[in-house]
Amino acid sequence: MTDSIDIDHHDREWIRQRHDRYAELRGKCPVVFNEHHDGFWIVTDYEPVAAVARDNETFAHRYELGADDGIDYKGICGVPRSPTTPRMGVSEIDGPEHEPPHGDEGRRGEPRADGACVVMVPR
Numbered sequence: 001m002t003d004s005i006d007i008d009h010h011d012r013e014w015i016r017q018r019h020d021r022y023a024e025l026r027g028k029c030p031v032v033f034n035e036h037h038d039g040f041w042i043v044t045d046y047e048p049v050a051a052v053a054r055d056n057e058t059f060a061h062r063y064e065l066g067a068d069d070g071i072d073y074k075g076i077c078g079v080p081r082s083p084t085t086p087r088m089g090v091s092e093i094d095g096p097e098h099e100p101p102h103g104d105e106g107r108r109g110e111p112r113a114d115g116a117c118v119v120m121v122p123r
Contacts, residue, residue: 005042006035009079037080063087 005025007014014021022044025032030045043049052059063075064087074081075088 004033004035008036009034009042040074040079 007021009015009018025042026044031041031043031048034040034042043052060071060073061076062073063081064073067073
C-alpha cells in the first residue's frame with residue numbers, strides 16, 4: 001500500500017500516459033494522498049468515488065478559503081485552482097447552505113404558493 005505520492009497531474013508526460021498511470025494507482029491504492037500542489041487526495045476507483053460523492057459529512061465539496069474552522073476548503077474545480085475561478089454554485093456548497101431555500105415547502109414535487117414545482121431528491 002502506498003501512503004502518498006508526489007505527481008504533477010498537469011505535467012505533459014503524465015497527461016499523455018494518464019490512463020495507464022491511473023490504472024496503476026487504482027491497482028496499488030485506489031485512494032492516495034498526492035503531496036504535489038499543497039496536497040490533495042486522489043480517488044481512482046468507482047466504489048470509493050461513489051462513496052466520496054455521497055458523503056457530505058466526511059468529504060467537503062465546498063469552496064471556502066479562510067473558513068471559521070481554520071481549514072481552506074478548495075472545492076472541486078481542480079488542483080491547483082486558478083485564483084480567478086469563482087465558487088461553482090451548488091456543486092461547491094455543503095451542509096445547511098445546500099438545503100432548499102423555502103424549507104419543506106415543495107420538497108416532494110407539490111406546487112409552492114408561487115406556482116413553482118420543486119422536486120428534491122432525498123440524500
